[in-house]
Amino acid sequence: MRLTILGGGGFRVPLVHGALLGDHAEGRVTRVVLHDVDAGRLRAITRVLAEQADGVPDAPEVTATTDLDEALRGADFVFSAIRVGGLEGRAHDERVALAEGVLGQETVGAGGIAYGLRTVPVAVDIARRVARLAPDAWVINFTNPAGLVTEAMSGHLGDRVIGICDSPVGLGRRIARVLGARPREAWIDYVGLNHLGWVRGLRVGGRDELPRLLDDPALLGSFEEGRLFGADWLRSLGAIPNEYLHYYYFNREAVGAYQRAERTRGAFLHDQQARFYAGASDPDVPALDLWERTRAEREATYMAENREAAGAGEREADDLSGGYEKVALALMRAIARDERTTLILNVRNRGTLSPLDGDAVIEVPCLVDANGAHPVRVDPLPDHATGLVCAVKAVEREVLAAARSGSRATAVKAFALHPLVDSVNVARRLVDGYTAVHPGLAYLG
Known part of the structure; x- marks a missing residue:
């Protein structure tokens, strides 16, 4: 089986490769093709992978190319982890926003909008090429903002593009750990958008253990999100938010x-x-x-x-192990081998979460098999969460519209409608600031 990694010179590629080295089952990935626009980064990461594979007799063959079409032809799976504008672009996203007194984080608020505006056109081009050169391939998207980019690509690939994120996995693992449960044996009731979701229950053997956690201040203070949000706020919510919601609740x-x-x-x-x-x-x-x-x-x-x-202190050692590579491998295995499993993924709504439409990409538990990822029906969100999800999804739709039309006015609207941007005039200055530093936004007229 052939896996193509877009953004193959990226720093986290060895995590994926390391996971592949541990897979010795029939139907495993036997060839990895790395693609990147930066040949120097490709050479560096190829060296790391070669050292990782030393002593592993059945390690996948690794090749590298800067030719996108060459990388895509013959792929069974395409893992997209690109960063348009590089880390210099991310630094610009942060500085321009902070100069206006608003958040510049890469997936949340103004920074996430800027990143999306320059990434969506590139992601759409990739989706079109995959549809033409590898129509039977499955695309696993980790490119941020993951939900927005997955939705953009789904317009050309349908349900054959699936977004992944390690945040829900890490959150569920931490909750299970403090409750003394095995993560693989727990059903995690998680729902929302990428980087905007809540754990509303954790069921083990049919029993929801989350109320026990919420009633115990000592347990709440023993893990990352409990320290980050505070026990009182978590009890008020009656849920455990994704860590990225700290940007909203404590902006x-x-x-x-x-x-x-x-x-x-x-x-x-x-x-x-x-x-x-x-x-x-x-x-x-x-x-x-x-x-x-x-x-x-x-x-x-x-x-x-x-x-x-x-005042949450340092991260715990158990939280430094990543996780998105494990989600990616589990997803590929489930599809390629029909090894049915349940994963929290970014997929099209298909009536799963009201009041969003069917094409809106959401982040929910999915049953995965050879036919792809199938979202599990979830209970409605409370009003406060529904309002936030709908507001942010509306912003994502304006980003997609701006990327399609090249309209500067639509880009301004996307910024202005975001809950973390507090003025239309700030939105206008943000568009001016971002277009001044990002060549990739020159299409906005």
């Missing part, structure tokens, strides 16, 4: 922490990864060891500003 504090930071997250990662790729280009430097040390630093500083604002 002023989060923006303040970002403004006080010595440098933004994007700037930190840009500098950190520049050092990694420079070092990995030296044949005398063990590339895998350098990658592992860099990754440990990256994971330990994840959402550091939010934890500072909440």
Whole structure:
């Protein structure tokens, strides 16, 4: 089976490769094709993968190319993890927003809109090429903003594009751990959009264990989200929010922490990864060891500003292990081998969550088999969550409309309608600021 990884020079590709090395079953991935627009990054990551595969006799064959069409032909699965504009673009997203006093995070608020506006046209082009060159391939999308990009690609690929994210997986794992349950044996009632969802129940043997967690302040304070949001707020909600909802519920504090930071997250990662790729280009430097040390630093500083604002302390060691690569592998196995499983994925709504329409991509538990991912019917969200989901989905639709039409006015509307942008005039200045620093937004007229 052939897997093509778009963004194949990306820093997290070794996580996917490491998961593949542990799969020795029949029907496994035997060939990996890396594609990236940056040949230097491809060479660095190829070195890391070669060192990872040392001593593994049945390791997949790895090739690399900068030719997109060549990478797509013959693919059974396409894993899309591109970053349009690179980490320099992410740093611009953050700085322009913070200068206006609003959030610049890469998937939430102004920063997420800017990232979406320059990513959607590229993602749509990829979807069209996949439909033409590999019509039987399944596309697994991890490109952020994952729900928005998956919805853009679904217009050309239908249900053959599925979005994944490690946030719900990590959240469910943490809740199960503090409740003394095995994550694989628990049903996680999770619903929302990508980076905008809530765990409303965790059932083990037919019994919902979440009320026990919400009633125990000590248990609530023993894991990441409990410390991040606070026990009182979680009890008020009656649910455990995805960590990204901290940007909504504690927006002023989060923006303040970002403004006080010595440098933004994007700037930190840009500098950190520049050092990694420079070092990995030296044949005398063990590339895998350098990658592992860099990754440990990256994971330990994840959402550091939010934890500072909440007084949540450092991340626990068990939360530094990633997870999206495991979701991707489980999804590929389920489809390729008809190994039926349940995963939280980004898929088209198809009547699952009212009041969104059928084509709206949502993030919910799905039953997965050889025919793809099938969303499980969920109970309605409470009014406060429904309002937020509908507002953010409306913004995503304006981003898609702006990307299709090239309309600057529609882009302004997308920013202005977002719950975390507090003025139409701020929205106009954001569009001016982003178009000034992003060549990829030159299409907005």
